[in-house]
Amino acid sequence: xxxxxxxxxxxxxxxxxxxxxxxxxxxxxxxxxxxxxxxxxxxxxxxxxxxxxxxxxxxxxxxxxxxxxxxxxxxxxxxxxxxxxxxxxxxxxxxxxxxxxxxxxxxxxxxxxxxxxxxxxxxxxxxxxxxxxxxxxxxxxxxxxxxxxxxxxxxxxxxxxxxxxxxxxxxxxxxxxxxxxxxxxxxxxxxxxxxxxxxx
Amino acid sequence: xxxxxxxxxxxxxxxxxxxxxxxxxxxxxxxxxxxxxxxxxxxxxxxxxxxxxxxxxxxxxxxxxxxxxxxxxxxxxxxxxxxxxxxxxxxxxxxxxxxxxxxxxxxxxxxxxxxxxxxxxxxxxxxxxxxxxxxxxxxxxxxxxxxxxxxxxxxxxxxxxxxxxxxxxxxxxxxxxxxxxxxxxxxxxxxxxxxxxxxx
Numbered sequence: 001x002x003x004x005x006x007x008x009x010x011x012x013x014x015x016x017x018x019x020x021x022x023x024x025x026x027x028x029x030x031x032x033x034x035x036x037x038x039x040x041x042x043x044x045x046x047x048x049x050x051x052x053x054x055x056x057x058x059x060x061x062x063x064x065x066x067x068x069x070x071x072x073x074x075x076x077x078x079x080x081x082x083x084x085x086x087x088x089x090x091x092x093x094x095x096x097x098x099x100x101x102x103x104x105x106x107x108x109x110x111x112x113x114x115x116x117x118x119x120x121x122x123x124x125x126x127x128x129x130x131x132x133x134x135x136x137x138x139x140x141x142x143x144x145x146x147x148x149x150x151x152x153x154x155x156x157x158x159x160x161x162x163x164x165x166x167x168x169x170x171x172x173x174x175x176x177x178x179x180x181x182x183x184x185x186x187x188x189x190x191x192x193x194x195x196x197x198x199x200x
Numbered sequence: 201x202x203x204x205x206x207x208x209x210x211x212x213x214x215x216x217x218x219x220x221x222x223x224x225x226x227x228x229x230x231x232x233x234x235x236x237x238x239x240x241x242x243x244x245x246x247x248x249x250x251x252x253x254x255x256x257x258x259x260x261x262x263x264x265x266x267x268x269x270x271x272x273x274x275x276x277x278x279x280x281x282x283x284x285x286x287x288x289x290x291x292x293x294x295x296x297x298x299x300x301x302x303x304x305x306x307x308x309x310x311x312x313x314x315x316x317x318x319x320x321x322x323x324x325x326x327x328x329x330x331x332x333x334x335x336x337x338x339x340x341x342x343x344x345x346x347x348x349x350x351x352x353x354x355x356x357x358x359x360x361x362x363x364x365x366x367x368x369x370x371x372x373x374x375x376x377x378x379x380x381x382x383x384x385x386x387x388x389x390x391x392x393x394x395x396x397x398x399x400x
Contacts, residue, residue: 029317108315114375115308116316117229127375154388160381161389164364171367175314175327181360188354189361196396 009048016042017049018066021059026109030060031119057122064124067106071129074099075136085144086198090190092140093166096133097183100170108174137162144198151197158197165189209248216242217249218266221259226309230260231319257322264324267306271329274299275336285344286398290390292340293366296333297383300370308374337362344398351397358397365389 020041024033035056039046053059078095081088100107113119114126137159144150150158169186172179181189220241224233235256239246253259278295281288300307313319314326337359344350350358369386372379381389 032317111315112317115311115314117232117312117319119317153392156381157385157388157392160368160385161365161392164368164389165361167371168360168364168367181356185357185360188357189364192353192357192361192396193393196392 009044009051013042013044013048014052017044017052017059018063021063022105022109025060025063026105026112029116029119030113030121060121061124067103068124068128071099072132075132079136084198085140085147085149086194089137089140089144089162089194090187092136093162093190094183094187097166097169097186101173101183104173107170111174133166134159134163149199151199153197158193161193162190165193209244209251213242213244213248214252217244217252217259218263221263222305222309225260225263226305226312229316229319230256230313230321261322261324267303268324268328271299272332275332279336284398285340285347285349286394289337289340289344289362289394290387292336293362293390294383294387297366297369297386301373301383304373307370311374333366334359334363349399351399353397358393361393362390365393 017038020038021033024038024041033056035046035049038056038059039049042049049056049059053062074096078092078099081091081095083091110126110129113121113124138155141150141155141158141162145152145155165186169181169183169189172181217238220238221233224238224241233256235246235249238256238259239249242249249256249259253262274296278292278299281291281295283291310326310329313321313324338355341350341355341358341362345352345355365386369381369383369389372381
């Protein structure tokens, strides 16, 4: 009898709800999207959403947390690059860029929550994405200076200049269907910056 | 009798409505702000708003248009700088930065409209702010190359790298009450970039 009263939700229903949430929150906004609409888009009934996420808030937070966990995994991969300081800075930054490009809808959602009018979404620390990248760049630049591969100077200035190249290239992908700069442009921009600060 | 039936609105009422609109649209959002709330915040009656702007949409568009007109005036001033290509690029970019800093609430509103969930605000071309700066930087860099003051290279790469320094420094002011980088940092970041590309 238990199976009839509390049926186990289909195995892929959770995943379909996550996909629907990302799509609806990004296109229509968190506040404007109802539980009913999320369920319709995912092709599930309301109890399935409540079973997995308890509420719209819970679904949003889960989406944010799992995305951030994936981001940390990507960071770990990118940190394992070897080579000169210059190569590591370039590979880390371009690797990050291409992983962001694969997640543009999520990035759009983060930008709309961060810069947009408050929509009542529960708090999630979006700045940690940015701050973790700054930390990692600082580590790479500091190591480069210690090894004599980066000219001694203000570490922060170098970090923020490199971050500026990454940031503007990502925002161009977010804002334009036909971006005027891409990953190749960013690599050349990084070269301009690194030509002046690297010793090799 | 005309004065009693259609009183002339107080001379500063228009200005107070513009200030209230910027404040309310930025803090609470365009959609969430009503004509009644705008009038209350400005200390005027509804007919005064209708007299000057016809509607909330009209007030928003007027705010956007006058802001953009001021921006074009600032651009004109900044274009008149003389000096080497390097000085002109640096002065143009830092001058622009400091003019943006004086207008952070407006900038916040533009970011929230641009990146946020659609709020039903009438269309205003926000990208022209960005594109006009890119155009001007392109002119400065191209002239620098022609004069032999900037190494021959990909003009766009240089333009976007400089723009990246400006963009990330402005966004840091938008996002943090205690920004980690400021105008001085940006000037040093520009130096890092220009050291590599300028011949002097």
